[in-house]
Amino acid sequence: MAANNAGNGEVSGRFQEILCQPCLKKNKRTAAEKFCSACDEFQCLDCSNVHYTHAFLRNHKLVNANEAKTKQGSFDMKGLDQCDQHQEVLKFFCEDENQLCCSTCAIVDHRKCHSVVEIQKVAGRSAYRSSTLKVKLEEVREKANIIIDSIVSSKEKLYEDAKEIPIKIRRMRDEVMKMFDELEISVVKDVESFKKETLEKLAIKQSQNEKYLADITTCLETIDKVYQNGTVVQRFIAEQKMKNDVNILHKNVNAECHDLETVTATFDFDETLKLPPLPVTDYVPGQLTLLFCLSEVANTKVPVNTEVILTPVKSIDLKQGKGDKDEPLYTGIDFLPDGRLVAVDNENKKCLVYNEKLEKVGSYQLSYRPLSVVAVSEDKVAITSGGKLLDILHVTKSNDITLDRRIKVTTNYYSICQKDDKYFVGGTIDHSPPVRMISSTGEEKDFNINFPNKSYPIETSACTYIRNSDKVVLTDRYEHTVFIYDVKTNTRIVVKDDQIKEPCGVAIGQSGSILVCSEETNSIVQISQTGQILSSHKLDMKYPRAICVSRDKSFLAITNLCEGNIKLQKFKISY
Known part of the structure; x- marks a missing residue:
């Protein structure tokens, strides 16, 4: 079947043959008799007959190929069929350079190319590519939707994260306060235990030394009285009798002096127990990480x-x-x-x-x-x-x-x-x-x-x-x-x-x-x-x-x- 397609961008005076697209896929050139809008294909009689043999194809609408061609030719391409360089209708396709050409392009730019053909000849042969292009566009659209969904989700997550940070800080503050409460209980317990034990030891030590002091006072009084009122013989006897007691007192008091110590109880924090400013500069594009650390002293467990x-x-x-x-x-x-x-x-x-x-x-x-x-x-x-x-x-x-x-x-x-x-x-x-x-x-x-x-x-x-x-x-x-x-x-x-x-x-x-x-x-x-x-x-x-x-x-x-x-x-x- 042939038709005169002058007036729709094809070469005037030439007949454009419409070929069956399913046959072209099998490398067969067969004239198209029908067009299926659902399949978006021109088909020969044999290929179009499948619409009558398969139930799921019976809802497809078949029209004569010439009618479909006429309708297709009336579609407004909105400048897509115009050459960008010369503003002429695109009529040729250079297979060597895979490029659409107008008449000027074909003569000027592609005159040395070996295979410059009319678009209509290759269009039927590669018509199946429209469905491939559509599939690719669907894939691109799906990915674009994924990107948009991800951005929306990321924005929602950012809002949530921003809300969570002060909550975490408050939670950490509560934990720190709890730690200090436990620290106070533990330290006070240790201090009380140490105080009780130490006071008992000091009381015993004090009592012993008060006894030493009383003995020393008694000895001094005796010596003073003997030296003031006693005879030489009495003095000698007193010195000999008291010598051993004085030596014992001397030894005991010296030992106590050697072991003398000041008992204290202190509690100090290192000056580094503080939260330094948070380094806002510690980030990578798209990710902000706020870090802080306590000193080793502050981190040391009680x-x-x-x-x-x-x-x-x-x-x-x-x-x-x-x-x-x-x-x-x-x-x-x-x-x-x-x-x-x-x-x-x-x-x-x-x-x-x-x-x-x-x-x-x-x-x-x-x-x-x-x-x-x-x-x-x-x-x-x-x-x-x-x-x-x-x-x-x-x-x-x-x-x-x-x-x-x-x-x-x-x-x-x-x-x-x-x-x-x-x-x-x-x-x-x-x-x-x-x-x-x-x-x-x-x-x-x-x-x-x-x-x-x-x-x-x-x-x-x-x-x-x-x-x-x-x-x-x-x-x-x-x-x-x-x-x-x-x-x-x-x-x-x-x-x-x-x-x-x-x-x-x-x-x-x-x-x-x-x-x-x-x-x-x-x-x-x-x-x-x-x-x-x-x-x-x-x-x-x-x-x-x-x-x-x-x-x-x-x-x-x-x-x-x-x-x-x-x-x-x-x-x-x-x-």
């Missing part, structure tokens, strides 16, 4: 006086091994950050490594008798020897031990622990003050603490340091005493109790509580930072000597000094 529960995990007997000169004597132990245990054997001059099951997995021969050990990092430990040196050993993951470096010092040290990343805290031997700081380069300096003018021979004292409260703990073995020194206030708490007999090794547990080996009672005594006895744990070993706690405060290890029955034990800590 120590809770909770009794520890020790559950036995493993116990091994330490026997003389092959190559050992004597029975082992572990004078120092500490946990590495990964849970392994490092020990120093004083008798056999060794540093040893145990795994979490207390199986010996590493050993290193030393040239001296080690005294104490502390884990410095993931793979380094520091060892004291009492020989004015501090050895840093490297411990690999495979348990190989080598000497990393040696630090020379001017003082002999027994116990050792870490103060911070730069300094150790060491307990001195036969030196006053009894505790000093040692830097990683060997620089030694003293704490700003008025220690008593007393030095400790080897094995009569041990020390440790409480980081979160800046306190030094010192044991006095033969005075059966534990001292807690506050570095900030230069004050001390003296802890004496029947449960503490010959305190030796000392370590810090959860919330800064103090764990002390009580050698004569064969137990571990737990003490609060205010000097309160929290608990006492009887051990299945005699004369416990060295103690340590893991970094996460979940395990405790302890060893003893009992000839023929030396043990190394590990406990799980719970509260």
Whole structure:
């Protein structure tokens, strides 16, 4: 079938053949007889017959192809069929450059192209693309709708977030106030307990000294009367009779003066306990993040006086091994950050490594008798020897031990622990003050603490340091005493109790509580930072000597000094 299509933009005088579009898809050129508006296709008689054989197509309206062509030609293209450059009707299509052309374009711009054809010829061949274009537009529209919905949702969420921020701040304020209420209750309780216990001790001390004062007054009155009214013989007899009493009074009062201390109770906040301005500049495009942080002091939890529960995990007997000169004597132990245990054997001059099951997995021969050990990092430990040196050993993951470096010092040290990343805290031997700081380069300096003018021979004292409260703990073995020194206030708490007999090794547990080996009672005594006895744990070993706690405060290890029955034990800590 042919039709004269002059007047609708086609070349005048030519007949434009309308082809069946379904056939064109099969590369067949068949004249179209019908047009289906629902299918939007020109179809030959064979292809259009499917509308009569399939029920779902029977509602489609079929018209003659010529009528449909005429109607299509009357559609107002609104300038879409005009060449942008020459404002002429688009009549040709350059297949080489995939570009629509008017007559001028075809002659001027595409004269060298090999395939410039009339639009009508290719239009029928590619008519199916209109449906593809429509599908693509539908996809684009769907995505545009998704974008708009997302923007609307984002705006709603932004409004909600903006409302939630002041609510969160108010909630946080309530939590902080609750924290301060709990802090007040806890601190007041500790202060009252400390006050009651201390007042009782002070009352006993005062009563005793008032008795001393009365005795001294009586002695002075007697001496004055004898010297005023007595004979020389009477004076001599009085002096001899009273000499012993005066010597006892002198000794007792001197001892009281030596132990004299000022009892105080203070409570201070660090100046950094404040909320700094919120950094509004901390944002990325489309995302505002308001951050603040409290200082480390403010974030530090208030120590809770909770009794520890020790559950036995493993116990091994330490026997003389092959190559050992004597029975082992572990004078120092500490946990590495990964849970392994490092020990120093004083008798056999060794540093040893145990795994979490207390199986010996590493050993290193030393040239001296080690005294104490502390884990410095993931793979380094520091060892004291009492020989004015501090050895840093490297411990690999495979348990190989080598000497990393040696630090020379001017003082002999027994116990050792870490103060911070730069300094150790060491307990001195036969030196006053009894505790000093040692830097990683060997620089030694003293704490700003008025220690008593007393030095400790080897094995009569041990020390440790409480980081979160800046306190030094010192044991006095033969005075059966534990001292807690506050570095900030230069004050001390003296802890004496029947449960503490010959305190030796000392370590810090959860919330800064103090764990002390009580050698004569064969137990571990737990003490609060205010000097309160929290608990006492009887051990299945005699004369416990060295103690340590893991970094996460979940395990405790302890060893003893009992000839023929030396043990190394590990406990799980719970509260």
